[in-house]
Each structure stands twice: as structure tokens, then as C-alpha cells.
Amino acid sequence: MGFQQGLSGLNAASKSLDVIGNNISNANTVGFKMAQAQFADVYANSLSGGGTNSVGIGTRLSAVAQQFTQGNITGTNNPLDIAINGAGFFRMSTNGAITFSRNGQFQMDKNGGLVNSQGAQLTGYVADSNGVLSTGAAVPIVIDVSDVAANQTTSVNTKINLDSRELVPKTSGTPPVTTLVAFNPTDPTTFNKATSVEVFDSLGNPHILQTFYVQSNRLPLVAPVTKEWDVFAVVDGVYPPVTPPGLPAPIPTNSIGTVGFDAFGKLSKVTPSAAATPFAFDIRIDVPSTGAVTPIFTPALVKFDLTGSTQFGSPFSVNSLKQDGFTSGKLSKFNTSKDGSIVGSYTNGTTKVLAKVVISNFVSPTNLQSLGDNQWGETAMSGQPLTGSPGSGGLGLLTSSATEDSNTDLTGELVNMITAQRIYQANAQTIKTQDQIMQTLVNLR
Known part of the structure; x- marks a missing residue:
């Protein structure tokens, strides 16, 4: 049996070297998982049952087990590269056939699909035009x-502080003031302060909405108002075409209304106020046509909300100013968040969820079938895939613009190679020794 034992040992050492060589050759393969050769001893069956003095007849390769330990995460310059940090596999589809991979090197094909170098498509959930x-x-x-698509401005929210120490601009008449000089947006002596914000029509065309604040000190005032300001609006240098009706006299022409503050500097009145928003004005954004071309955009009624504005004895300031419109935009870049959401960034400064990557895990990933090209297939022993969003159910998280390195321990594999070589030499020596014994028997007289 010495020859058979030695031969099985040579075969085992050769298989071990094959596995080690494959690990080393894939030390730079993204997402590669090293394997380990596992062996089992071999015993001949006894006719009378198991015996305590049985001598084994060698060894055999029991399994080549893949080691799904985490590889290092390395950053890249490709925003489509994705690394899994933790448990799980990318779920890939090739003409409907599902495979699994840890290699997150993706690129976009001509149809906008995310594919790997073999053309397998990354799977997940796709968002509609609204990001759902x-x-x-x-x-x-x-x-x-x-x-x-462009989004028409419907509201502007601003918080300002009007200086309670401001005086009435130059007037006609003797105080108490009853008549102000005509407001002129180009004459800073006819108003106290001004703000501006860019708003957008239904086609995404930008317009500059300016608001001007004129201290009126109008008397008599009705409690709780202690001081009033006239508010004017100018869009692209012209007054809004429709002035809200019902303004109390003596408000100057083209004023959109007044704001009043109480004795503690809090906003207490906006007249006339927008529906359902007591501290807001309605301003119509509708620029007249110039020449023979008539604008085709839809006029917008913008709600100019001053809620939270104050009148304190401190300099004028704009503490908050934002509007909800934007122009159209092109997709400039996108990245993948930790939970798998692919978020697109557009040239107009907006962002939108485009899709979401899902990953899968298995009860027994070591029993997956290696298919090559960094792909694994489901088997009966691995169990069915457990698919979900990254970070849920024990699944790992994703890292954008990064890949997972091979988990091959190059130093350890070189040591294992030396060990396998010595094992090969030792088994060859047993065959040589057995040959010498046989030669001695042949030479007996």
C-alpha cells in the first residue's frame, strides 16, 4: 500500500499547489475570494466491520472551500465602481439568468444599463420621473x-429683519406723513431697503423678483400694529401686471401691500394676505412680450411668505431666503449611497434618486458554485438568496467610487506553497523508500 499512499499524497500536494497558485494568480482580481484545499483520509472497508488496527490507504481532496472574508476597500476615480463592505453579493442578470458577484466594477452601456465587463446587468429597483x-x-x-424638467416657482420664503430705527424716506407734506413720494426702484431715496431672488417660470426661464420696503409711519395705526412698511415688487425691472385689489389708502400705486409689526418687533399683519397664509403676499410673475414674440410660458402666482420676519432695533438683514423653482437641468454625475440609492446630480443644482441597488446573501455562501469571471451561482446546498437593501437584514453597506480587493493573503500563500512543496517531496520519498524495499525483496536468494 505504500505506493498507493504515496501516490495519493503526491496528488493531494499537487491539488494543494493548484489551489495556492490560483489564489496567488488572482491576488489583483477585484472581488476575488481565495480558496482553501481541504483533504480527508481514506480507509478500506473491512469485511468483518471496522477494526482498530486498520491502516489508511492515503488521502483525497475533500473540497475546495472558498473563504468569503472581507477584502480591503480601495478608492477609484470611477463613480460607477461600487464596493460591498460586509456580507452580500451583487445580483447580476444575463438574459434573465441570475448570478452573484463581489466585483463592483461597473460601466454604463448604450441603453443606460449598469453592466460588468461580461455584459451582466446589475439589478435593483428603478425610479420613475418623480424619483419614486x-x-x-x-x-x-x-x-x-x-x-x-423645469419646476415653476410657486413660493418664496424669506425671513428678514427691518430696522425699527429707519426713518421715512423723503416725503411731500408735513409729518405725520399722509402721502409718500412716488416709489421709484431706480431711486434709492424712495425706499429704505430691498432684496432680490431668482424665480422661474413654467419653462424654467429665470426672472429676478425684487422686493422693496418703505417705512411709512402711517397714522393712525390699529393695534397691535405699531409700525407699518409699504412693500413693492418689481419683476425683471417692471411692475407685476396685476396689483392685488383692496389696498387701503393712501398706499402708493404699484405697492403689493403693507406689513405691520407689534411693540415686540414681531410680524403681526400682512395686507392683503395670501389665501391660507396670513403673512404672505401673492405676486404674479408674468413678463410682457417684447416685439412680435409672445411668451408661451404659464404665468405663475408666487406666494411671497414673510413668516418669521422681525422689526428690531438692529441693522437690516436677510436671515433666510429660498424659493422652490428651478430651471431644467442635465444629468452631470451620480453616486451610490451606503443604502444602495443611486442619486443623480443635475446642472441646475437639483438631485434625484434614479435607482437603488439590491444585494443578496446566502445561509451557506461557501456552497455557492464558482462560475468564473468573478461569478457564483446558487446551489441546493447554498440555500435560496436573501435579497434586500444594503444595510438591512445583516447585509453589508455600499461604498461608491471604490472596489473590494482580492482577499488573497499573499504572504500566507507563499508559506503554504513551501509547505505543499515539502509535503510533495515527503510523499515522493515514501514511494522511493517503498521501491527500495521492493528491490530488496526481489534481490533475496
Whole structure:
């Protein structure tokens, strides 16, 4: 049996060297998981049952077990590269056939799909034009690269502080003031302070909305108002075409209304106020046509909300100013968040969720079938895939613009190679020794 034992040992050492060599050759393969050769001893069956003095007849390769330990995460310059930090596999689809991979090197094909170098498509949930993700089964991800539509401005929210120490601009008449000089946006002596904000019509065309604040000190005032300011609006250098009706006299022409503050500097009145918002004006954004061309955009009624504004004895300041409109935009870049959401950034400064990557894990990933090209396939022994969003159910998180290195321990594998070589030499020596014994028997007289 010495020859058979030695031969099995040579075969085992050769297989071990094959596995080690494969690990070393893939030390730079992204997402590669090293394998370990596992062996079992071999015993011949006894006719009378198991015996305590049985001698084994060698060894055999029991399994080549892959080691799904975490590889190092390395940053890249490709925003489509994704690394899994933790448990799980990318779920890939090739003409409907599902495979699994740890290699997150992706690129965009001509249809906007995210694919690997073999053309397999990354799967997940795709968002509609409003950024709402689909539900149900995961599907191949296709990125919508079309322009994002413009959004017409409907509201402007601002918080300002008007200086209570401000005096009435030059007037006609003797105080108490009853008549102000005509407001002129180009004459700073006819107003106290001004602000401006960019707003957008239905086609995404930008317009400059300016608001001017004129201290009126109008008497008599009705409690709790202790001081009033006239507010004027100018859009692209012209007055809004429609002035809200019902303004109390003696408000100057083209004023959109007044604001009043109480004795503690809090905003207490806006006249006339917008519907359902007591401290807001309605301003119509409607620029007249110039020449023979008539604008085709839809006029917008912008709610100019002053809620939270104050009148303190401190310099004028704009503490907050934001509006909800934007122009159209092109997709400029996108990245993947930790939970798998692919977020697109557009040239107009907006962002939108385009898709969401899902990953899968298995009860027994070591029993997955290696298919090559960094792909694994489901088997009966691995169990069914447990698919979900990254970070949920024990699944790992994603890192954008990064890849997972091979988990091959190059130093350890070189040591293992030396050990396997010595094992090979030792088994060869047993065959040599057995040959010498046989030669001695042959030479007996």
C-alpha cells in the first residue's frame, strides 16, 4: 500500500499547489475570494466491520472551500465602481439568468444599463420621473439620462429683519406723513431697503423678483400694529401686471401691500394676505412680450411668505431666503449611497434618486458554485438568496467610487506553497523508500 499512499499524497500536494497558485494568480482580481484545499483520509472497508488496527490507504481532496472574508476597500476615480463592505453579493442578470458577484466594477452601456465587463446587468429597483422607486422583484437597473424638467416657482420664503430705527424716506407734506413720494426702484431715496431672488417660470426661464420696503409711519395705526412698511415688487425691472385689489389708502400705486409689526418687533399683519397664509403676499410673475414674440410660458402666482420676519432695533438683514423653482437641468454625475440609492446630480443644482441597488446573501455562501469571471451561482446546498437593501437584514453597506480587493493573503500563500512543496517531496520519498524495499525483496536468494 505504500505506493498507493504515496501516490495519493503526491496528488493531494499537487491539488494543494493548484489551489495556492490560483489564489496567488488572482491576488489583483477585484472581488476575488481565495480558496482553501481541504483533504480527508481514506480507509478500506473491512469485511468483518471496522477494526482498530486498520491502516489508511492515503488521502483525497475533500473540497475546495472558498473563504468569503472581507477584502480591503480601495478608492477609484470611477463613480460607477461600487464596493460591498460586509456580507452580500451583487445580483447580476444575463438574459434573465441570475448570478452573484463581489466585483463592483461597473460601466454604463448604450441603453443606460449598469453592466460588468461580461455584459451582466446589475439589478435593483428603478425610479420613475418623480424619483419614486419601483416595488416588487428586482430588475436590471437602467439609468434615465434625460433632462430633468423645469419646476415653476410657486413660493418664496424669506425671513428678514427691518430696522425699527429707519426713518421715512423723503416725503411731500408735513409729518405725520399722509402721502409718500412716488416709489421709484431706480431711486434709492424712495425706499429704505430691498432684496432680490431668482424665480422661474413654467419653462424654467429665470426672472429676478425684487422686493422693496418703505417705512411709512402711517397714522393712525390699529393695534397691535405699531409700525407699518409699504412693500413693492418689481419683476425683471417692471411692475407685476396685476396689483392685488383692496389696498387701503393712501398706499402708493404699484405697492403689493403693507406689513405691520407689534411693540415686540414681531410680524403681526400682512395686507392683503395670501389665501391660507396670513403673512404672505401673492405676486404674479408674468413678463410682457417684447416685439412680435409672445411668451408661451404659464404665468405663475408666487406666494411671497414673510413668516418669521422681525422689526428690531438692529441693522437690516436677510436671515433666510429660498424659493422652490428651478430651471431644467442635465444629468452631470451620480453616486451610490451606503443604502444602495443611486442619486443623480443635475446642472441646475437639483438631485434625484434614479435607482437603488439590491444585494443578496446566502445561509451557506461557501456552497455557492464558482462560475468564473468573478461569478457564483446558487446551489441546493447554498440555500435560496436573501435579497434586500444594503444595510438591512445583516447585509453589508455600499461604498461608491471604490472596489473590494482580492482577499488573497499573499504572504500566507507563499508559506503554504513551501509547505505543499515539502509535503510533495515527503510523499515522493515514501514511494522511493517503498521501491527500495521492493528491490530488496526481489534481490533475496
